[in-house]
Structure formats: structure tokens, C-alpha cells
Amino acid sequence: MKVAGIMSGTSLDGIDVAIIEINESNLTSPNCLYFATYPFEEEVKQRIHDAMSDTSTTPALYSSLHMELGFIFGRCVVKACKEANIPLDELELVGSHGQTVYHLPNPTPSQYLSTLQLGSPAPIAHLTRVPVISDFRSMDMVVGGEGAPLVPYVDHLLYKHEQLNRALQNIGGIGNVTIVSSDNDSEIIAFDTGPGNMIIDRVCERLLAQSYDKNGEWAAKGKVDYQQVNEWLSDDYFLKNPPKSTGREKYGISFTDQWLSERRNSNPEDLIATATYFTAKSIEQSLRMHVLPKAKVDELIISGGGSYNHTLIKMIQQLLPEINVITQEDIGYSSEAKEAIAFAILAYQTFHKRPSNVPSVTRAEKAVILGSVTYPTP
Ligand SMILES: Nc1ncnc2c1ncn2[C@@H]1O[C@H](COP(=O)(O)OP(=O)(O)OP(=O)(O)O)[C@@H](O)[C@H]1O
Numbered sequence: 001m002k003v004a005g006i007m008s009g010t011s012l013d014g015i016d017v018a019i020i021e022i023n024e025s026n027l028t029s030p031n032c033l034y035f036a037t038y039p040f041e042e043e044v045k046q047r048i049h050d051a052m053s054d055t056s057t058t059p060a061l062y063s064s065l066h067m068e069l070g071f072i073f074g075r076c077v078v079k080a081c082k083e084a085n086i087p088l089d090e091l092e093l094v095g096s097h098g099q100t101v102y103h104l105p106n107p108t109p110s111q112y113l114s115t116l117q118l119g120s121p122a123p124i125a126h127l128t129r130v131p132v133i134s135d136f137r138s139m140d141m142v143v144g145g146e147g148a149p150l151v152p153y154v155d156h157l158l159y160k161h162e163q164l165n166r167a168l169q170n171i172g173g174i175g176n177v178t179i180v181s182s183d184n185d186s187e188i189i190a191f192d193t194g195p196g197n198m199i200i201d202r203v204c205e206r207l208l209a210q211s212y213d214k215n216g217e218w219a220a221k222g223k224v225d226y227q228q229v230n231e232w233l234s235d236d237y238f239l240k241n242p243p244k245s246t247g248r249e250k251y252g253i254s255f256t257d258q259w260l261s262e263r264r265n266s267n268p269e270d271l272i273a274t275a276t277y278f279t280a281k282s283i284e285q286s287l288r289m290h291v292l293p294k295a296k297v298d299e300l301i302i303s304g305g306g307s308y309n310h311t312l313i314k315m316i317q318q319l320l321p322e323i324n325v326i327t328q329e330d331i332g333y334s335s336e337a338k339e340a341i342a343f344a345i346l347a348y349q350t351f352h353k354r355p356s357n358v359p360s361v362t363r364a365e366k367a368v369i370l371g372s373v374t375y376p377t378p
């Protein structure tokens, strides 16, 4: 069946849509028919930022943005089908991740374990005329999980290698890693390694009026403040054993703006180099502390927009000389399409009433069927 996956990640760089052909015989190697990224309009991006901020959000904004994003996501799928020459009536299912505006994996005693992705499935089902699976994270949290990361299930399905132990490191807004061991019996290890491009992007936006450090060019010219990076890495999050997940709440705008206010006299290139090294070093430290004592890693396969940041990749390779650091493209996949494809596959599993969380990764008590189904009116 043809399934569309929609992902709008923590970087807010755009809406990723993948259309895949998947069936019972190609579950471990579905065919990606089309992939495109549609940028957010600036005003929409601003509304999402406002919705995420304790000081600028309102219930009215949440309500309206939830519906607005649903319409935007639905229109993106229709557009993708058109661009791919796939008649809309050949599409059978949509998996929509939604835009995370808040993630609460460690609630206070008065709060619930919860997460919120905006983007109502109703307009998506209405515009595409197919069932939509959404709200993938809540059911995992109902059974005590952190609701993230969910992609490790798909990583195990698609990337298992007979001889090689692989670490799949995604570098989006946040960094997250999945260890796919060649040995069937080993427990699945996956967790968020810390910030990905989030801090780099914010520094670029504030100091250079650019949305990111293209190819890592600014970072390549700067001097790293190693003391600052070591201080950041002493945070409990990095010392804590997995499973664990983090997000914009910790490494987003307030974190970066606070740092920038302390470093008013520094050059942009030095700040960007320091933020880039923080991501690289957090990936290395995460592997050394939480993975390598338990499992050998032969290949570190980078995905997400961070894989196009040459300085970041170079830093990671220098920090891990014993591991072969490559990108998704090196093994014939697309770095950008990975997460949208993953949510199409998760939707397919839910549609067939199959569980697709990994309890050892999210801390859930058990495997559960993820998501809610919204049907279009016939
Ligand atoms: N050519 C490039 N050079 C450097 N960085 C790049 C390049 N292209 C993309 N990026 C970085 O990748 C980011 C987008 O990555 P991606 O789309 O994987 O994130 P996301 O899916 O939003 O995040 P997450 O996976 O955390 O949900 C951009 O914000 C930018 O920082």
C-alpha cells in the first residue's frame, strides 16, 4: 500500500513528506517513492515558537495553530502526491507525527507524563481522503514510557546488518542514537544524546540572521571554548543512564539566549564552533559512557540535517577515530527522509494493529499499539 509519512521536527526547518510503498513482503525494505521538504512560512514558524514559549503562548493560539498545522500538513501531502504523479486515490494511509510543542518525560508530582504534538489529523484526513494515524507518543506514555524516541523500532527493522554493529545517529534539532546490533539477542539501546543543531541554529539566527551554519562554514573558522563544553557536559542529563529523552525545553531558545547574553564580546564563529563541538562531544561521550561498555560499534551512520554540517562530522570522526563515521547517503539512504519514512512505517504497523514502541528504549511497561486513527468521511 502507498503510505505518506509527515514529520515536522524540532528544528522547525520545514515539513518533511515521504511517500512509501510498503506491504507484508517488503516490511524491512519499503520503497520510498517520493520525498520533499516544504518550508514553513515565517509567520507560521513564529506562531510555533510563540506556542512553545511559556511567556507568549495562549490557549487561543494553541487551538488555532493545532487546526492551522493540520491544514498545512494535509496540503503538503496533496502537493507531494501531485509532484510525484501519484493520484490521490492511490494513497491509502497517512502517518502524521505533528509538531511537538511540549514534551514532559520527567513530570513533577502534580504533572502527568505527557507530550503534545500540534496538527489536527481531521483536516489531513479531509484533504487526503484517507485514514490518518497521529498522536504516536501518548500510548507509550500511558504505560509509563517517555513517548520518545520512537524511530528505534524502525531502525531495527531497516538497518540490521548480518556482521556489522551499527549506531544510527540522527542529528536534527536534538541528537538521538539507536544501536542496531548484528546479534539478535542483545537489548535495543537508544536515547537522545543531547542537542543536535538547535543551539547552532539559534546562534546563527541571533548573530548572523541566518537560519543555520551552512555546511559548518562558520564553525570551521572559529575557536572552541573547551572549558564551556566541559561545563555543559557535566549536566546530569549526560551522566544519566538511558533510557532518556530531551528536547527544546532544555536546549532551545532560552538556553542559547542565556549563553549569548553571557558572551556578548565573543565572535560568532567562536560561539558557533563551541556549540558545534558541544554536539560532537555529547555524541562521543554518550557512546563512550552508555554504549561502548556494553556493545561494540563498527559504524556510526549519521542522518538528519546535521549530516550536511562538514565541520560537525569532522569533529565527530576525530573524537571517535576507532569507528567508521559515515552518512545515510553512504549506504544508499537519504539523511533527510529518514524520519518521515519512519512515521509512514509506524502508521502502517498501527493500521495493522501491531505494537511498535520499544519498551527498553522508552521505559514503557510493555509494547503497545501507537497512535489514534482519524477516518475521512466517505
Ligand atoms: N547544508 C547544511 N549545513 C549545515 N547544517 C544543515 C544543512 N542542512 C540542514 N542543516 C541543519 O539541519 C537542521 C534540520 O535538520 P532535521 O530536518 O534533521 O531536523 P528535525 O527533523 O527538525 O529535528 P529532530 O530530528 O530533532 O526532530 C537545520 O535546522 C540545520 O541546522
Ligand SMILES: CC(=O)N[C@H]1[C@@H]2OC[C@@H](O2)[C@@H](O)[C@@H]1O[C@H](C)C(=O)O
Binding pocket: 009, 010, 100, 103, 115, 147, 148, 149, 150, 151, 152, 172, 173, 174, 175, 176, 192, 245, 246, 247, 339
Ligand atoms: C518529543 C519529540 O518530538 N521528540 C523527538 C525530538 O527529535 C529528536 C529526538 O527529540 C527524539 O526523541 C524525537 O523524535 C524522533 C523522531 C523519535 O521519536 O525517534
